[in-house]
Structures are given as C-alpha cells and as structure tokens.
Amino acid sequence: MSKKCICLLVSDFNVDNLSAYLSNDAGLPAVAAVTAPFNQVIPVLRNNAAGCWRNADAAVVWTQPHKAAPSFGKILDFEKAPPEAILKEVDDFSTLIKNAVGRVGYIFVPTWVIPPYNRAWGMVDLKTGSGILNTLLRMNLRLIENLEDVAGIYLLDAQRWISVAGKDACNPKLWYMGKIAFSNEVFREAVKDIKAGLNAVAGNTKKLIIVDLDDTLWGGIVGDAGMEGIKLGGHDHIGEAFVDFQRALKALTRRGILLGIVSKNDEKTALATISKHPEMVLRLEDFAGWRINWEDKAENIVELVKELNLGLEAAVFIDDNPAERARVREALPSVYVPDWPGDKMIYKSALSGLSCFDKLSFTSEDSRRTQSYASERKRKQEKSAIPSLGQWLISLDTNIVVGGLSDIDLARATQLLNKTNQMNLTTRRMSEAQLKGWAAKPGHALWVFRVFDKFGDFGLVGIVSVEIKTKKAQIVDFVLSCRVFGRGVEEAMLAVACRYAKDSKPKEIFAGYIPTVKNKPCLDFFKKSGFNQKSKNYFFWDLAKNYKIPAYVKLKKAGKATQSN
Amino acid sequence: MEKIKQKKIIEAVFSAIDEVNQLLPTAQRLKKSVNTALFDKSGKDGLDSLGLINFVIALEQEIVKKLKVTVALADERAMLQKINPFTTVKTLTVYIARLTEGDGS
Structure with a gap:
C-alpha cells in the first residue's frame, strides 16, 4: 500500500468537515488530512517552525476574503476603503504564502468567494471602487498574478464549487453553530479538485x-x-x-x-x-x-x-x-x-466534468503529442518497409539537443520526471521548486534533452542529472520518454553525463537503479549499456574511457547545463 | 396519512444519517435503525458536537425535500424537552412529527 499523502489544512474557518471528506474519500491518492490551529492562518504562515508543517506533504490555504484582506471587510459593510489598500493587503498575504513554499511539496490556494445569498448592492455591486463583486474579482486577479508563476503554489477555483452547490453553498446556521463557512456539497467538490491537484503533481493524470x-x-x-x-x-x-x-x-x-x-x-x-x-x-x-x-x-x-x-x-x-x-x-x-x-x-x-485530466501546466509537448503519435505511425510504416534496423535508424536522421534546466523548461521537465515510469532510474518525484532547488545545489548538474527527426519534433523527452561526490560521480536521474526508446538517445544521455563527470575530476561514474514495478526497461538498458554491472543494481563506467554516442544520432548543445560546483 | 408521514420522517432521518456517515471513520458510523443513539451529552454514544451540527443541517434539508415543510430543529424548543429529542432516531422522529403537526404529509 502506498504512503498516504499528509495534507495540512490552514484556514480561518472550521475545516473539520473538509478534513473528514478528504481523509474518507476512497479515490487515489489516499490522503490523511490534518488541520492547523483554528483561525491562526497568519501566525501559521509566518512561522516556519510551526509544528503543523512537520511531516505534511501538501497544504491547502483556504481563507475568507475579509480575513486575508481586512479592508475588504469595510467594503462588505458598505464603508469606503481605498482599492490600493485592499490590493496591498492581497500582496502582503501572497508574500506570506510564497514564504511557506518549501515547507511542503505543494500549496493549494482556493480563490476567494462570498456567500451566494450576499446579493449586496445589485447592479452597483459591479462598479469600480465600492462594488463588492468588482473588488473581489480584482482581489482574486491580483492573487492569481502574484502566485501563478510561483513553483509549488497552485490556485484552485472555489467559485466553481460554489456554483455546483448552488443556493445551499453557504448555510448561515453552519456558520453560527460551527464556524463552518461552506456546506458539505462545496467541500465535496473541493475534495475532487484537491485530489485532482495531488494526482497532477504526482504525474498520475490520465493520458x-x-x-x-x-x-x-x-x-x-x-x-x-x-x-x-x-x-x-x-x-x-x-x-x-x-x-x-x-x-x-x-x-x-x-x-x-x-x-x-x-x-x-x-x-x-x-x-x-x-x-x-x-x-x-x-x-x-x-x-x-x-x-x-x-x-x-x-x-x-x-x-x-x-x-x-x-x-x-x-x-x-x-x-x-x-x-x-x-x-x-x-x-x-x-x-x-x-x-x-x-x-x-x-x-x-x-x-x-472528469477531473482525471487535470494538469499543473500545459507545455508545447502537450499540444504536439497527438501529432507525434501520428508521426510514429509513419515511422513504423517505414520501419516495416526497411529490412535492416541499422538502416532504419540512419534513415530517421535523429537529432538530440541538450541544454540546462531553464525556467522555460521547468514545467515540462517536472512533468516528465513525475510522469515517466518505464525508463526512470530512481523514479524520484519532485515539485518544480524542489527540482529547481536540487539542480542549483553545488556539485549537482542537470540536463534536459530535446529530440527531433525527419518525421517530427518530440520536444523535451529526457532528463539526466549528476551529483559529483569526492571520488565518484553519481547519475541521480536518468529519465526518458518511452516515445524515443531504442533510438540512441539513451546512449547520448549517458555520454553527456560521462563527459561532465570526467571534467569534474572523479575517476568513475555510477548509476544506482531503484526497482519499481514499472521501470525494468531502465534496468534492461543499463545491462546492455556498456557500463560495468558490479552488483545487482549498480552500474559503473571508468571515466578514463570515452562513452561513445551512436553514429546515427547527432548531438547538439543548446546551452550550459544547470550546474553549480 | 399519519403512517405515510411517519415513514417520510424516518426516511429523512436515515438520509441525514447517510450524509453524516460520510464524515465519520468507518467504526463510528451510525446504523440506520430506530434504536440508534444519536447524541449523548456525556459523549459516550452517537455523534460529537460537530457531527450533531452536520446531522441537524442535513436533516432540516431532507425534511424540506421529503415533507415540503421547513422546521428548525436546533432551537430552544428542542432544549426544553423533557427527553432530549436527539437521544435516538425514535425520539427524534416523534419530536419531528409533533413539530410538523398540521402540516401536510
């Protein structure tokens, strides 16, 4: 049985019902929800050492708009409040959330909503300056702008949950009797989206x-x-x-x-x-x-x-x-x-209505995927027409472009790392922030590989990372999309790792294979890679020798690897 | 007529039990039986205070759906009863029947 995801709920209202739904929901991933001290959002976000962060894998920070930005409370009471003061409070709140990145793998932030029974001022409600809805929309937009590009933080659309629940989304009785801001229908919808988010970060979305x-x-x-x-x-x-x-x-x-x-x-x-x-x-x-x-x-x-x-x-x-x-x-x-x-x-x-396709981001590789499979059909047709495998590999004109991990590549590289099961040496799963942080550490280097051939562009399909130790270099990640298996890309990736390791002084580079139920293709590759298998799952290469790239692939550099040593 | 109403009340209570059971660990889930203990101030049997709030709200909504009447179950009237109406499913159905006396079935 896989480990339960510990999800910390940080809120200014009673989220015990949300916690119960999350923990009892039979869908994957299994979640053990824990709640931060009631109504202590700001102290909890400020305090890196607060006990509730300990052991948590993910967090949901769900607040009411007038609690996160107190000036919005004035708007709700039909008092005047300068828009810039409200947005400043949104910025301050966003900063607190940003500062919590790294305490857990992922932070989910539902957007702010007001109860649907709050009709407020009718048409005046949409006016700039004093309209409640107008102000709320601006606050949410500012929150999104502040947080959307922060690795490890993901916004969730709470307004959709309210719409699904309809007029019973907020029950004043629940509030007065239990300080529960939303009905259970809202919490059930929230659970669907939180779980879809957790699946997305783990790369478990349907393909x-x-x-x-x-x-x-x-x-x-x-x-x-x-x-x-x-x-x-x-x-x-x-x-x-x-x-x-x-x-x-x-x-x-x-x-x-x-x-x-x-x-x-x-x-x-x-x-x-x-x-x-x-x-x-x-x-x-x-x-x-x-x-x-x-x-x-x-x-x-x-x-x-x-x-x-x-x-x-x-x-x-x-x-x-x-x-x-x-x-x-x-x-x-x-x-x-x-x-x-x-x-x-x-x-x-x-x-x-299916949430099983939810993703953290969309990359250019995503939009090309169907086209890429159509190209693969053509490749296979040509393969059956050309009798020799060697001739076919030459005819493909495979080009590999290797580069460092740039911010532009971060989303796709994280997606690849978390979704790839078969050609994956260690099956490390990391958030964008964790991957970027790992690659920036001294002694670490990480490359991403793009592949294209005469039939089309596969996009970013490979990752290799290396950690330099005193006398040895270790291949930490060796990840390749199954779409380019057996085309010489694997060997090119190893060659890049070996060249870097050789330049960094160690005499030997090794790969430690961690078996899973799905990554046997990776073991099979390393067994025939030319690396010396010294024990069941460890493969070594003497850096006095050059690791050769197959003649039928072309390797080009896109830029420097993300490395720091 | 009274029998039909009684049946609808019990159905409403059982639907509310289904609703609140989704929030409880398996071992603490309530059985759908007239003798099921719902709430005991000592905390020994049935629901805790949050569970009771969830149950009351769910039941009020179910009564609207099934009997087409609005009732307020969490008010002083309930507290003034000799026997707490929320003791068992049976005491609660008797109390709801009394609250809705005169309303259509």
Whole structure:
C-alpha cells in the first residue's frame, strides 16, 4: 500500500468537515488530512517552525476574503476603503504564502468567494471602487498574478464549487453553530479538485481516452444504417450533441491527451466514416491508434495501450454500453471507466466534468503529442518497409539537443520526471521548486534533452542529472520518454553525463537503479549499456574511457547545463 | 396519512444519517435503525458536537425535500424537552412529527 499523502489544512474557518471528506474519500491518492490551529492562518504562515508543517506533504490555504484582506471587510459593510489598500493587503498575504513554499511539496490556494445569498448592492455591486463583486474579482486577479508563476503554489477555483452547490453553498446556521463557512456539497467538490491537484503533481493524470464508436462518437449503428444513416451534426439535437462531444474530445487532444478507438465494428466501414463523413470533427489523424474488430474490448484495450507505450492506469474508456463498461472494469481494474449517461445530450458535460485530466501546466509537448503519435505511425510504416534496423535508424536522421534546466523548461521537465515510469532510474518525484532547488545545489548538474527527426519534433523527452561526490560521480536521474526508446538517445544521455563527470575530476561514474514495478526497461538498458554491472543494481563506467554516442544520432548543445560546483 | 408521514420522517432521518456517515471513520458510523443513539451529552454514544451540527443541517434539508415543510430543529424548543429529542432516531422522529403537526404529509 502506498504512503498516504499528509495534507495540512490552514484556514480561518472550521475545516473539520473538509478534513473528514478528504481523509474518507476512497479515490487515489489516499490522503490523511490534518488541520492547523483554528483561525491562526497568519501566525501559521509566518512561522516556519510551526509544528503543523512537520511531516505534511501538501497544504491547502483556504481563507475568507475579509480575513486575508481586512479592508475588504469595510467594503462588505458598505464603508469606503481605498482599492490600493485592499490590493496591498492581497500582496502582503501572497508574500506570506510564497514564504511557506518549501515547507511542503505543494500549496493549494482556493480563490476567494462570498456567500451566494450576499446579493449586496445589485447592479452597483459591479462598479469600480465600492462594488463588492468588482473588488473581489480584482482581489482574486491580483492573487492569481502574484502566485501563478510561483513553483509549488497552485490556485484552485472555489467559485466553481460554489456554483455546483448552488443556493445551499453557504448555510448561515453552519456558520453560527460551527464556524463552518461552506456546506458539505462545496467541500465535496473541493475534495475532487484537491485530489485532482495531488494526482497532477504526482504525474498520475490520465493520458489516453479510448472511445467506442456507435452511439458514442455518433448516433446509431454505422454497420446497419450506413454512413448516411448515422446521427451526426445537421439540424438535429442529438446530431448536434455528438458534434459537440467530438469537439470536446478534440480540445482534449490539444491539451496533450491522446485519443484511441476500441469498437466492435467493421474496420473498413468505421474508418471510411471517420475519414469521409462531412460532419465528423475527429479525423484519423486525431487518433493515436485504434482496434476496430469483433474481439473482446478488454483485450483490444490491452493491445492498444501496449502499442502506445502507456500503462493501463493511464487510460480512460468511454462506451455507451453498460455491459461493455462492466466487462472492462472487471477485466482491467486499472483502466478508469466512468459511468456514462444514457442521454446523448449530456455526453459533453459528462466529459467536461472528469477531473482525471487535470494538469499543473500545459507545455508545447502537450499540444504536439497527438501529432507525434501520428508521426510514429509513419515511422513504423517505414520501419516495416526497411529490412535492416541499422538502416532504419540512419534513415530517421535523429537529432538530440541538450541544454540546462531553464525556467522555460521547468514545467515540462517536472512533468516528465513525475510522469515517466518505464525508463526512470530512481523514479524520484519532485515539485518544480524542489527540482529547481536540487539542480542549483553545488556539485549537482542537470540536463534536459530535446529530440527531433525527419518525421517530427518530440520536444523535451529526457532528463539526466549528476551529483559529483569526492571520488565518484553519481547519475541521480536518468529519465526518458518511452516515445524515443531504442533510438540512441539513451546512449547520448549517458555520454553527456560521462563527459561532465570526467571534467569534474572523479575517476568513475555510477548509476544506482531503484526497482519499481514499472521501470525494468531502465534496468534492461543499463545491462546492455556498456557500463560495468558490479552488483545487482549498480552500474559503473571508468571515466578514463570515452562513452561513445551512436553514429546515427547527432548531438547538439543548446546551452550550459544547470550546474553549480 | 399519519403512517405515510411517519415513514417520510424516518426516511429523512436515515438520509441525514447517510450524509453524516460520510464524515465519520468507518467504526463510528451510525446504523440506520430506530434504536440508534444519536447524541449523548456525556459523549459516550452517537455523534460529537460537530457531527450533531452536520446531522441537524442535513436533516432540516431532507425534511424540506421529503415533507415540503421547513422546521428548525436546533432551537430552544428542542432544549426544553423533557427527553432530549436527539437521544435516538425514535425520539427524534416523534419530536419531528409533533413539530410538523398540521402540516401536510
């Protein structure tokens, strides 16, 4: 059983209910919530040594706007308060939160809200200067501007939780009897977003949506009705709903989520419909892969996921048929199979409501991912046409660009470090702040690797880090996306680490492999890497010898590595 | 008519128990039975004070949903009763029935 995430709740209202929901929620990650002393937000944020920070992995700092910025209280009481004074208080509060970075891995900060029953001044409420809502919007915007780029701090949209809970979001009785600012419906929504955030920082977000076709991507059975007979687009409410659902899926591909098809259908008919139906939003190039046949869907999912070099836990399966959903749930418990509505008109909202795709940031690699899989299909087609592996590797014209860890690369590098399971030497998981801090320490060096070939750009796909010890250098991280395995990139990464270590005096460099259930490919690589395996999990290289880069890859420097020694 | 109302009240209490159980560790969850102890000032049985607040709010909302009437369960009237209405599910349903006397079922 994996360790529970200890989540500290720091608030100026009673969060015992939130704490109970977080701790009792069966979804992953398992959380043990602890509460900081009641209504002691400022002292707790100021005090680095406060006992409540001890052992906590993450924190949620949830405050009421008039407590964090007292001048806002005057606005609530219809008194005058200078806007600049309020924003100064927001800045001061933001600084306190920033100062708490490093005490825990991640700090989540819900935005400020006021109870929905507080109608205040009606239309005047939106006026600049004295309007309550106007002031609150400015405060939240300032808070976002202050905190959005701080590594380790993530803002959460509390207004969404209030909207979901509706008019019962805040119950005055809860406040007067228990100093509880929000109803349990709000806390339940908050738990969903906090857990999605914790999954995102741990790299456990879903990467692949596998969809069925008939009555899932379009209405009707294409095998029976033919391409012309399916419901898709046109002046029809169901047809329109399917087009919107496809648009929502397409939008997810722009966020780096892959699409796949597993459907019991005639492949030729289905592919022709996807390619030629005039109202299809999704075309073949939007799908990373498919299995369209009459075989068991669970088996097809296993094959497709394997083809895409992903784990089953990365996949979400969407099917209108409850029997197929039940089969996949039973056969493949790692695959997330959401309950799916019978009403086609709420497919899009059901998809939009899934929090399993939440990420900390979006990188250019995310937006290119689907394209990259399409390029991979072309690579494989060419590989099957070229008989020799060596010839094929030469024909790819693989280029590797190595550089240091810049602020621009930090989000993607952290994402890669936390998401990569297979080619990962030690499976270290770190926040952006922790990674940046580690790389800046004396004796540490970290490089990031970008790869492109004649078919396309993979983006940032590799990380190597080295720690110089007195007589030896240690490879601490060796992380590579599965999309470029076996292309000579691994050897190029080792060569970079060896060259650096040689220049830094040690006579030997070593890698200590830490086994997990998923990183055997990394062990297999090191066994054939040329490094000398001195014990079960330790591999050494004598730095008197140069570590060679395969002739079929080109290695270029982008800039200096992040190193400090 | 009274039987239907009684049934709706018990359903409302059980729904409130479901709601409050989500906040409790498994071992402390309340059983849905008329004899279940809800609150005991000594703290020996049933809910603690925060649990009671959650239960009262949930139950008031359930009564609105199921009986279409608004009741205030946490007021002095409850405190003035000879037997605390929140002692068991049974005492509570009797108290709610009395509070809603004359209201439609």
